[in-house]
Amino acid sequence: MNKTFISDSKGYYGQYGGAYIPEMLRENVESLRAVYYDIIESEEFKKEFSMLLTDYAGRPSPLFFAGRLSNKYGAKIYLKREDLNHTGSHKINNTIGQILLAKKMGKKRIIAETGAGQHGAATATVCALMGMECVVYMGELDMARQEPNVKRMEMLGASVVPATCGNKTLKDATNEALRDWICNPENTFYIIGSVVGPHPYPDLVTKFQSVISEELLSQLMAKEGTEDPDYIIACVGGGSNAAGIFYKYIDRKKVKLIGVEAAGKGVETDETAATITVGETGIIHGSKTLLMQNEDGQITEPYSISAGLDYPGVGPLHAWLAGTGRASYLNATDNEALDAAYELTRLEGIIPALESAHALAALGKLKLKPADIVVVNISGRGDKDMQAYANANR
Ligand SMILES: *Cc1c(COP(=O)(O)O)cnc(C)c1O
Numbered sequence: 082m083n084k085t086f087i088s089d090s091k092g093y094y095g096q097y098g099g100a101y102i103p104e105m106l107r108e109n110v111e112s113l114r115a116v117y118y119d120i121i122e123s124e125e126f127k128k129e130f131s132m133l134l135t136d137y138a139g140r141p142s143p144l145f146f147a148g149r150l151s152n153k154y155g156a157k158i159y160l161k162r163e164d165l166n167h168t169g170s171h172k173i174n175n176t177i178g179q180i181l182l183a184k185k186m187g188k189k190r191i192i193a194e195t196g197a198g199q200h201g202a203a204t205a206t207v208c209a210l211m212g213m214e215c216v217v218y219m220g221e222l223d224m225a226r227q228e229p230n231v232k233r234m235e236m237l238g239a240s241v242v243p244a245t246c247g248n249k250t251l252k253d254a255t256n257e258a259l260r261d262w263i264c265n266p267e268n269t270f271y272i273i274g275s276v277v278g279p280h281p282y283p284d285l286v287t288k289f290q291s292v293i294s295e296e297l298l299s300q301l302m303a304k305e306g307t308e309d310p311d312y313i314i315a316c317v318g319g320g321s322n323a324a325g326i327f328y329k330y331i332d333r334k335k336v337k338l339i340g341v342e343a344a345g346k347g348v349e350t351d352e353t354a355a356t357i358t359v360g361e362t363g364i365i366h367g368s369k370t371l372l373m374q375n376e377d378g379q380i381t382e383p384y385s386i387s388a389g390l391d392y393p394g395v396g397p398l399h400a401w402l403a404g405t406g407r408a409s410y411l412n413a414t415d416n417e418a419l420d421a422a423y424e425l426t427r428l429e430g431i432i433p434a435l436e437s438a439h440a441l442a443a444l445g446k447l448k449l450k451p452a453d454i455v456v457v458n459i460s461g462r463g464d465k466d467m468q469a470y471a472n473a474n475r
Pocket of ligand 1: 172200317462
């Protein structure tokens with residue numbers, strides 16, 4: 082493993098990362114940190130993980146040459162089809178990994194937080210598969226906004242517990258999940274849904290998602306005779322699908338890595354979720370990273386049309402990649418994302434998730450040349466976003 086681009090032993094990526102947690106959580110986090118590496122690097126774990134990714138999630142996800150989209154932008158554009166995974170996004174890669182780890186640690190009960198319900202549904206899915214008890218914390222407001230996902234989780238056997246404090250959204254659900262974990266340290270494993278939270282979660286989730294770039298190396302070699310594209314583009318909420326498709330390329334300097342954040346109504350407005358563009362260093366959910374805050378250091382409410390990108394922080398790996406200049410971070414507004422979603426749908430017959438549409442919107446912002454090989458990560462499918470697409474009426 083190349084130590085130059087993963088976190089150090091305390092979970093720092095440069096100045097970002099670490100584990101800034103209340104004393105009451107220290108033992109839970111420490112007991113996970115002490116064992117995770119040896120477990121996930123063991124041959125037995127790797128075999129089981131790989132079997133489930135193949136036979137249950139449906140991996141490898143195809144790498145598709147998008148011919149009509151390529152014509153439009155004047156470059157060779159490939160789509161990494163995470164939308165074809167079981168449950169419809171890349172999130173299943175991580176939940177399979179974490180539930181296997183929970184089992185090996187002898188845990189019997191799983192908790193998770195969810196915003197739009199995508200991570201909650203992916204967690205409820207693997208809990209059903211493994212016969213484990215599942216409790217998902219979700220803001221009361223989000224439960225009302227995302228009812229189909231609440232129903233999905235309940236059908237899968239999970240209890241969905243409303244978070245009724247604060248804004249009744251993701252941040253409040255996360256606080257409830259942490260409180261539960263403090264009260265149930267012995268039997269409970271907390272499955273976090275992105276490359277965020279205290280060390281070791283960012284490292285853990287990045288490693289589980291790195292299967293995306295692992296596959297890309299050989300898929301691109303088979304199609305183009307090289308492992309290295311010119312550009313890799315992925316949307317960034319917390320940053321897990323981007324971390325996964327960047328991972329194997331971080332030390333291949335000639336591959337340009339492009340993350341795309343949600344600008345919402347525009348980065349110059351208050352209604353945005355473009356953390357790297359407008360955020361400053363602070364601490365959120367146990368990690369030192371860039372986050373959206375006011376002059377007093379209070380975390381501000383993010384906004385995006387896309388629920389999966391609507392997070393006020395970003396994983397410490399991305400704060401570091403942005404700071405060192407190894408990756409570039411662009412942003413796309415709600416309207417640009419909607420246009421890009423309609424464009425992909427009409428040109429290729431693929432309805433992307435609204436999150437993934439932000440990555441596609443970056444195609445028009447790059448100066449592409451005909452020989453350029455571009456890979457866009459299609460992190461998920463658009464079924465869940467049909468209402469927003471219908472309202473947009475393009
Ligand atoms: C949750 C989600 C995202 C955002 O999460 P990351 O951790 O930034 O990848 C992106 N796309 C889809 C389809 C999602 O469900």
